[in-house]
Amino acid sequence: MNIAGWKCCSALIAVLALTPLAAHAGKTLDLVRQQGRVACGVSTGLAGFSGVDSKGNWSGLDTDICRGIAAAVLGDPGKVKWLPLNSQQRFTALQAGEVDVLSRNTTWTLTRDASMGLHFTAITYYDGQGFMVPKQSKASSVKQLRNAEICVQSGTTTEKNLNDYFRAQGAKVRPVVFESFEASLKAFFSGRCQAYTTDVSSLVSIRDKEAPKPGDYVILPEVISKEPLGPAVRRGDDEWFAIVKWLVFALIEAEELGITQANADSLRSSPNPAVQRLLGSGDDSGRLLGLDREWALRAIKAVGNYGEIFERNLGSGSSLKLPRGSNALWTKGGLMYAPPVR
Amino acid sequence: MRRPFAEFRRHASSRAFCYQLLVAGLALALVWLLVEQTGAELRTRGIRSGFAFLFEPAGFSIGESVLDFDAAQPYWRAFLVGVLNTLRVALAAIVLATVLGLCLGACSLTRNVLLRGLCRAYVEVFRNIPLLLQLLTWYFLLAEKLPSADAALNPLPGVFLSKSGLAFPWGGEVPAAGDFGIAGGGAVTPEFLALLLGLSGYGAAYLAEIVRAGILSVPRGQVDAAAALGMTPLQGLRAVVLPQALRLMIPPATNQFLNLTKNSSLAVAVGYPDLVSIANTSLNQTGQAAECISILMAVYLGLSLLTAAATGWYNRRQLRRGH
Numbered sequence: 001m002n003i004a005g006w007k008c009c010s011a012l013i014a015v016l017a018l019t020p021l022a023a024h025a026g027k028t029l030d031l032v033r034q035q036g037r038v039a040c041g042v043s044t045g046l047a048g049f050s051g052v053d054s055k056g057n058w059s060g061l062d063t064d065i066c067r068g069i070a071a072a073v074l075g076d077p078g079k080v081k082w083l084p085l086n087s088q089q090r091f092t093a094l095q096a097g098e099v100d101v102l103s104r105n106t107t108w109t110l111t112r113d114a115s116m117g118l119h120f121t122a123i124t125y126y127d128g129q130g131f132m133v134p135k136q137s138k139a140s141s142v143k144q145l146r147n148a149e150i151c152v153q154s155g156t157t158t159e160k161n162l163n164d165y166f167r168a169q170g171a172k173v174r175p176v177v178f179e180s181f182e183a184s185l186k187a188f189f190s191g192r193c194q195a196y197t198t199d200v201s202s203l204v205s206i207r208d209k210e211a212p213k214p215g216d217y218v219i220l221p222e223v224i225s226k227e228p229l230g231p232a233v234r235r236g237d238d239e240w241f242a243i244v245k246w247l248v249f250a251l252i253e254a255e256e257l258g259i260t261q262a263n264a265d266s267l268r269s270s271p272n273p274a275v276q277r278l279l280g281s282g283d284d285s286g287r288l289l290g291l292d293r294e295w296a297l298r299a300i301k302a303v304g305n306y307g308e309i310f311e312r313n314l315g316s317g318s319s320l321k322l323p324r325g326s327n328a329l330w331t332k333g334g335l336m337y338a339p340p341v342r
Numbered sequence: 343m344r345r346p347f348a349e350f351r352r353h354a355s356s357r358a359f360c361y362q363l364l365v366a367g368l369a370l371a372l373v374w375l376l377v378e379q380t381g382a383e384l385r386t387r388g389i390r391s392g393f394a395f396l397f398e399p400a401g402f403s404i405g406e407s408v409l410d411f412d413a414a415q416p417y418w419r420a421f422l423v424g425v426l427n428t429l430r431v432a433l434a435a436i437v438l439a440t441v442l443g444l445c446l447g448a449c450s451l452t453r454n455v456l457l458r459g460l461c462r463a464y465v466e467v468f469r470n471i472p473l474l475l476q477l478l479t480w481y482f483l484l485a486e487k488l489p490s491a492d493a494a495l496n497p498l499p500g501v502f503l504s505k506s507g508l509a510f511p512w513g514g515e516v517p518a519a520g521d522f523g524i525a526g527g528g529a530v531t532p533e534f535l536a537l538l539l540g541l542s543g544y545g546a547a548y549l550a551e552i553v554r555a556g557i558l559s560v561p562r563g564q565v566d567a568a569a570a571l572g573m574t575p576l577q578g579l580r581a582v583v584l585p586q587a588l589r590l591m592i593p594p595a596t597n598q599f600l601n602l603t604k605n606s607s608l609a610v611a612v613g614y615p616d617l618v619s620i621a622n623t624s625l626n627q628t629g630q631a632a633e634c635i636s637i638l639m640a641v642y643l644g645l646s647l648l649t650a651a652a653t654g655w656y657n658r659r660q661l662r663r664g665h
């Protein structure tokens with residue numbers, strides 16, 4: 001753990017040891033309103049999910065979720081405080097209250113959901129773990145990587161899956177584990193490891209943005225795990241949990257209903273009651289969440305519906321050109337399905 | 343009439359003892375309170391707590407280990423592997439740093455201007471560049487500049503140097519080319535090498551200063567006396583100066599050895615699976631930050647106390663022999 005990690009951890013321990021029960025029960029929503037910003041935990045830089053440009057502007061699918069929350073809750077998608085967190089720091093930062101929402105390519109697992117003081121809200125990207133090797137590698141399948149040295153970042157599900165997979169094959173691997181994302185990439189690209197492993201979408205992003213020559217690397221066909229990624233919130237605040245969860249659902253629902261960034265305003269007068277409910281011109285869906293009736297409208301106008309967010313950051317509108325695949329709407333053969341907003 | 347209380351108050355030593363007992367009791371109560379409070383707080387926040395996880399299977403592999411380690415083995419064994427990895431690199435670095443430090447310290451005092459200048463320059467440069475930076479430089483130099491495993495350098499028969507590390511004959515086995523790189527014999531990874539080079543290079547610069555100060559503290563007359571007995575400067579250094587200088591050097595050198603051991607926790611930066619790296623992984627897989635960090639603190643405290651005790655013993659022995 002680096003200095004920031006240590007600081008974060010000791011802060012957590014201090015907070016846990018010193019605050020009597022009632023002191024932290026203050027509702028996240030009140031706090032966010034009072035401070036006029038949503039504190040959002042993102043990665044230290046993973047293009048397409050949460051990447052930062054040279055001017056310090058954050059963009060990506062994960063960052064758009066935070067912008068959407070800020071638009072819904074505060075009326076301004078710009079009112080976000082970004083906290084870059086590496087894989088290890090992320091949960092402690094959430095536990096210690098440094099961030100209100102962790103939107104950082106984080107996999108929903110039982111251990112995390114049940115024992116780390118947090119709740120996953122919804123799934124924003126269905127992913128799986130893959131492997132990247134240099135083009136001239138002897139390995140054309142993951143099975144051929146037995147006994148290989150594989151670069152991996154610590155504090156990830158990746159680290160454990162790697163072991164599970166090779167054990168099931170009766171083989172061993174030698175993980176070379178780095179705390180920082182940057183160091184793990186540098187080691188791989190300098191040839192220290194025979195393969196790099198992480199979520200497939202991240203591999204595509206890394207190859208596109210971080211590789212010295214993207215064409216020199218290939219992603220092997222096997223996907224060895226399920227990595228459903230989505231935002232998480234601290235436990236103990238059901239209202240905030242509901243807000244984040246339903247914000248994601250609203251963005252998915254908007255795509256299903258054909259509401260886009262561009263037509264959201266004009267669709268307010270749509271005769272479809274589902275559209276009206278979502279955009280606040282019919283039943284008031286915001287009141288039940290502690291928000292106003294136009295919460296979803298503002299979010300959609302700020303970042304677009306789920307499909308637009310996807311295409312802009314990861315799909316055809318980006319350099320990654322990831323296919324929608326499992327992340328298409330359920331009506332189009334994918335897994336994206338929002339419970340009814342009613 | 344006897345007044346037991348007044349007598350007690352007059353009795354300084356038992357009074358002091360009582361106060362100490364009181365303070366110790368208070369401190370213990372405070373610790374207990376913090377532990378209780380933290381535990382209760384963790385429970386209400388839905389964070390698992392307790393040390394039971396140590397007996398569950400770790401589920402992750404460790405890249406290099408002195409012990410055989412398999413992911414099906416429990417967390418406590420993973421921690422043990424981490425401790426041993428820390429000790430392995432720290433001990434090797436202490437030996438290397440000491441040898442290098444002695445040479446540099448002695449060389450900073452030679453009459454040869456060029457040699458002296460070089461040694462002084464080394465000390466200044468290595469002391470003043472942050473260790474983390476040195477580690478990363480060594481690591482990426484090794485990873486970047488060495489050839490890949492299938493084109494390994496072969497400087498001596500049976501010795502291979504490549505991006506996968508240094509392989510050497512060990513236990514009657516000679517390394518040879520395998521599937522992915524060199525297999526068989528003994529091997530250390532580039533992560534280990536970088537850490538070893540970084541820690542010993544940095545530690546040596548500090549030790550050199552300690553050696554120099556130690557030697558300078560031996561009265562000039564002793565050197566002259568050695569010369570008068572017909573000893574060469576090197577003989578004089580070994581037989582007359584160093585034994586006296588050593589006594590002064592031990593306490594600050596202990597400090598450096600401790601620093602070096604603690605600095606080995608920067609290993610995570612270059613991917614070496616030391617105790618901190620393994621505690622980090624465990625912390626992240628289980629979410630039990632408070633537990634993993636308290637284990638870390640306990641181990642480093644234990645190592646420090648052990649080192650201090652060992653050098654204390656050696657120091658007392660030297661002092662006794664010195665008379």
Ligand SMILES: N[C@@H](CCC(=O)N[C@@H](CS)C(=O)NCC(=O)O)C(=O)O
Binds near residue numbers: 045086108180181199
């Ligand atoms: N989805 C996996 C992996 C997520 C992860 O942290 N991946 C790394 C490697 S791509 C990453 O995003 N690192 C960026 C950083 O540390 O800033 C998880 O939740 O454990």
